[in-house]
Amino acid sequence: MVLILYAWTAQMLCDAADSATRIRLLVSLLALLANGGTARSDPFDERIDERANLVFETIERRGVDQVEVLRAMRRVPRHAFVPQALTDYAYEDRPLPIGHGQTISQPYIVGYMTEVLGLQSGETVLEVGTGSGYQAAVLAEMTERVFTIEVIPELAVAARRRLDELGYTTVESKNDDGYHGWSDRAPFDAIIVTAAADHVPPPLIAQLAVGGVMIIPVGAPNAIQSLIRIRKLDDGTIERDGLLYVRFVPLVSPSQN
Ligand code: SAH
Numbered sequence: 511m512v513l514i515l516y517a518w519t520a521q522m523l524c525d526a527a528d529s530a531t532r533i534r535l536l537v538s539l540l541a542l543l544a545n546g547g548t549a550r551s552d553p554f555d556e557r558i559d560e561r562a563n564l565v566f567e568t569i570e571r572r573g574v575d576q577v578e579v580l581r582a583m584r585r586v587p588r589h590a591f592v593p594q595a596l597t598d599y600a601y602e603d604r605p606l607p608i609g610h611g612q613t614i615s616q617p618y619i620v621g622y623m624t625e626v627l628g629l630q631s632g633e634t635v636l637e638v639g640t641g642s643g644y645q646a647a648v649l650a651e652m653t654e655r656v657f658t659i660e661v662i663p664e665l666a667v668a669a670r671r672r673l674d675e676l677g678y679t680t681v682e683s684k685n686d687d688g689y690h691g692w693s694d695r696a697p698f699d700a701i702i703v704t705a706a707a708d709h710v711p712p713p714l715i716a717q718l719a720v721g722g723v724m725i726i727p728v729g730a731p732n733a734i735q736s737l738i739r740i741r742k743l744d745d746g747t748i749e750r751d752g753l754l755y756v757r758f759v760p761l762v763s764p765s766q767n
Contacts, residue, residue: 553587553676560601561588568603569621576625582651583621588614590676591644610662612759614642615704619756626725626739626753627700629653636695636717638688639704639761643669646681649702656681657695659688661762689763691717698722705761706735718742725753731760 565583574580589600591614596606605613624645629635629652637646640660646669649656658681660666666685673681684692688703689711696717703714703726710726718724722742729735737754 553590554585556587557589557601558584561585564601564603564617565621568618572618572622574618574621574625576628578629578631578652579621579625579648582624582648583617585651586644586647587676588617588644591642591647591672608642608665610665612641612662612665614644615758620645620648622754623702623704623725623737624648624652627702627723629700633699634695634697634719635700635702636692636698636714637702637704638691638714640669640683641665641704643673643678643681643683645702645704646683647673647676647678650678650681654680657692657698658683659686659692661685661687661764687762687764689713689761693717700724701726703727703761704758706731706756706758707761710738710740711761715740715742715748720744720746727756727758733757 562584565580569583570580589597592600592606593608599606603617605616608614627635629649631653632655633653634655635649635653635657637649637656637658640646640658646656646658660669660683663685666683670683673683682695691711691713697719698717699719699722701714701718701722701724703724706727706729708728708730710728714724718740720742721744724740726738726740727735728738734755734757736752737756739751739753741749743749
């Protein structure tokens with residue numbers, strides 16, 4: 511395929527009547543060669559300034575200061591995680607629809623929740639609610655041990671494909687009800703739930719490592735919920751703090767019904 515393209519461009523170069531056309535064709539041929547024969551651009555190289563601006567203006571300025579979180583959010587191309595028709599809005603600080611009635615979270619909330627986890631490289635993190643895969647990619651920039659669960663099969667498949675295409679192959683994902691966690695990968699140093707539950711699922715507390723942190727929005731569906739931080743202290747007791755008011759899509763629990 512690549513060879514055909516090269517041959518085709520070379521033929522066009524010879525046929526081109528004027529020198530301006532020849533130069534334009536030559537430039538495209540060089541660009542093709544520089545891309546290793548593929549004309550597709552790399553999303554990581556696109557919209558870098560918009561990303562940096564979003565991270566500075568709406569995340570760092572509002573108090574998120576863990577360097578690794580800011581670096582991760584400057585790197586992950588959010589525009590590759592939203593539907594094609596909405597890419598223009600990818601670097602605005604707002605949630606966006608991703609189909610099936612679900613949303614990719616607002617960037618500030620992603621930064622805030624990720625910082626609360628206090629994740630260090632090498633630690634194990636579980637995400638419940640893969641959605642687009644964006645939050646999982648941000649986590650993957652911080653540690654190579656990321657596990658993520660999505661209940662809607664179509665979203666799980668699309669997120670897996672997107673994560674692979676972008677090179678986030680260390681992320682392990684599955685299509686399941688995240689209410690029950692992922693017992694054979696437990697314990698987790700950190701758990702992030704990106705859908706609102708009316709109570710903290712006991713299996714998730716059980717799968718949190720001693721010294722671990724969980725962040726989860728808790729409250730009635732389609733209402734304002736509290737973002738709760740749960741810590742499992744060294745003696746195994748649970749400490750619970752309310753941090754922020756938020757609005758998330760509900761955590762559905764098919765296997766509870
Ligand atoms: N973290 C996502 C956005 C989350 S939206 C991102 O970065 O794009 C919340 C997601 O949680 C939705 O995709 C929804 O389908 C999923 N979800 C809801 N209930 C769930 C459950 N019980 N287990 C796993 N995923 C669930």
